[in-house]
Amino acid sequence: MIGLKTKAAAAAAVLLAAMLGAGTSAHEGGHEAPQIARQKWTFSGVLGDFDAGQLQRGFRVYTDVCARCHGVKRLSFRNLVQPGGPEFPEAGVKSLAADKYKVDAEPNDQGKIVKRPAVLADHIPSPYKNEQEARASQPGGALPPDLSLITKARSVESHAPFYMVPLNMMRDILAGYQESGADYVYAYLTGFKEPAKDVKVPDGMNYNEAFPAPHFTAMPNPFAGGNDAVKYDDGTPQTVDNYARDVTAFLAWAADPSLAERKRLGLLVMVYLLITALLLYLAKRRIWSKVH
């Protein structure tokens, strides 16, 4: 019966592996896509946190480039000020909201809805009033999606053979890897390449190697202007790669504004539970020693 405990442990491990194995479904879609490289993000891993400077640059890229067609409607102006985000100065965000954005006010005493300047509590207005207007303003009638959740709503497929699945899962679980959406968005933003000669890109579509096959996407290359399209004032080199990286970090924050708080609290909880588990184990050992 030597093997009993081992077997019990093996059973638990196998079930765990099953569960984790299933977890890969999150990264697998039904269609072919190219391998997308994992990027280094400041917000990845157990100790990860957003870099406020990067988020500020990313917000600038968003407003200068993306905001023409894409909203981030789930963000409020106040989010731009709060800790763990871009941490813009409050006065700056207040005047940005008031000067650049108008929102519907409550009906006035004539029942008319007039516009008023936005305040910190308002959600950031989207460029279009509704889906119909958004589609009508696009050449091919495509809908530019809201970007508030885009890094959570995308993922990278795994093409690993089945026997690699448990190992890959263990690796990702131990590393706390949750950035496949950000990896995809970055790969997409930098994925506008010349297609192979025999590929015929339909009218109104653009070739993007990161986009799922057949790699045709309605969005044109947002950084077609090349380097120096967006002005950075903190000395960071103005390159397309930096634009893509910074705006992806900004969108990752927009999708998960509580990330910093989550990871900070998580660390405390893990330390607390580790100590508790150790003490409980010692107590358990002491109590059971009486049985023999």
Add this chain to the structure above:
Amino acid sequence: MASHESTFRPASRAGKWLDERLPLPRLMHGQFVDFPTPRNINYLWTTGGLLTFFLGVQIATGIVLAMHYIPSAGDAFNSVEAIRRDVNFGWLIRNIHMVGASFFFLAAYIHIARGMYYGSYKAPREVLWILGVVIFLLMMATAFMGYSLPWGQMSFWAVTVITNLFSSVDAVIPGLGTRIVQWLWGGYSVSGTTLTRFYALHYLLPFVIAGVVGLHIWALHVVGQNNPTGLDIKQPSDSVPMAPYAIMKDIFALSVFVLLFAWFVFYLPDYLGHSDNYIEANPLSTPPHIVPEWYFLPYYAILRAIPDKLLGVIAMFSSILLLIFLPWLDTSRVRSAKYRPIYKWFFWFFIISVIALGYLGSKPPEPPYVGWARFFTAYYFLHLLVILPIVGVIENPRALPRSITEAVLGKEPATQGARAGGGK
């Protein structure tokens, strides 16, 4: 209830007064302090406590979420985002509830596999086992409806696919299946009406589960716990009182399991979910690949392995309902697989089959996956319907120890549960 001397002595006059009128403290003391637990149960026997804990966690976090959630097609997705972004610690409560469902199922699967390995379903524990299957079915219904509530793309399309299964009844009685599906939907398609009724049921069913869990624990305390030898408690030295021994072990195991749980809650909250569920439900856009949550993947693989829709649905439901008959399908007179040299191998192949079906359920229904899914589906049913009854008859079990005490202190010391982690 399993008979044993009560050591309950009311400490105060008020306690004595209550004891003579409603002896609830005496009942609790008898069932959760004095209650004899086999001294050799291993850590797999801590999963029952884990499951009770997770039921409590899901109900507690669920009630808080219900205070902020709006069950309508237009607002459901937005309200979940508001919980994540605007409610104080809403992100934490939502993560606990979402990851908690997965860990609830993980613990349940370990619990069920333990019962199958050690023959815990055999006489006199048939009713206990059947109640467990009922809880499992209720859990699945609750989890399925809960998954619809965020009203993301996977929520919507999973509901569409699964409710549509009932239309397969049309193959038997034309029109009836369609009527059932429309009755479930409350309309001619999955809509806000469907969401609202699923929400109501999702709030109701956990309390039904809690009730059946009460019966499950009651039945357990009538017949007593099984243990790795599968032997009954025959003498005082075979058991230890539940408190502090089993309780302490349960609490330690719980702390380790919660440690793993917290890792997912804080660092991998979305790992077990699907990214499409962060896209708001859109009836006009079907995701390229609809998959259920991981804990439903084996049944999903069984469903898709069978080419005929109605037969697939029947196979999927019977893969769980068959478990009700396990006490009678297994003909062996020995409970624990430890003493069953042939069954043991089939058991592990059964476990591997379920895991393989889980993997295949996450893959598109095309070659080579479908072929393998058919193979493992075939084994699933072969195991329950043919192998179990036959092996029980032809197998020559190994010699059983005379008692639990002998198993622990006799020939094989230091490997049994009572000693595992015990004072050395």
